[in-house]
Amino acid sequence: MGKRIMIVDDSRAQAFQVKGLLEDTDYEVAACCQTGEEALAEYSVIQPDLITMDIIMPGMDGLETAQAILEGHPEAKIVMISSLDYEDTRKEASDIGAKAFLNKPFTRDDLISTLDRVMNE
Numbered sequence: 001m002g003k004r005i006m007i008v009d010d011s012r013a014q015a016f017q018v019k020g021l022l023e024d025t026d027y028e029v030a031a032c033c034q035t036g037e038e039a040l041a042e043y044s045v046i047q048p049d050l051i052t053m054d055i056i057m058p059g060m061d062g063l064e065t066a067q068a069i070l071e072g073h074p075e076a077k078i079v080m081i082s083s084l085d086y087e088d089t090r091k092e093a094s095d096i097g098a099k100a101f102l103n104k105p106f107t108r109d110d111l112i113s114t115l116d117r118v119m120n121e
């Protein structure tokens with residue numbers, strides 16, 4: 001059975017791109033959330049195998065959202081996806097407990113190999 005992914009991104013275009021890259025793979029997009037608040041509410045309903053999390057979003061940003069989800073669900077597997085490729089941002093994501101950090105722009109291979117690595121950890 002496919003692994004169920006929750007995409008969290010305020011940009012519909014970016015979410016659509018990730019969804020497109022996951023077509024014909026072992027990953028199935030179970031939900032797309034446009035805000036951190038929505039992701040937090042939906043996580044326990046959707047129970048995804050993995051979350052891809054944008055960082056810059058209005059309201060709760062991706063780091064705050066990841067932290068809040070992990071507080072309630074320490075087993076959550078979260079991959080940050082962002083163009084904020086800074087050492088301190090990566091460190092903060094890692095300290096919060098995100099499993100990986102994917103820098104935009106990325107290829108289909110980058111995405112799949114990152115998701116595979118996190119799923120197989």
Ligand SMILES: [Mg+2]
Nearest residue numbers: 010054056057
């Ligand atoms: Mg964004």
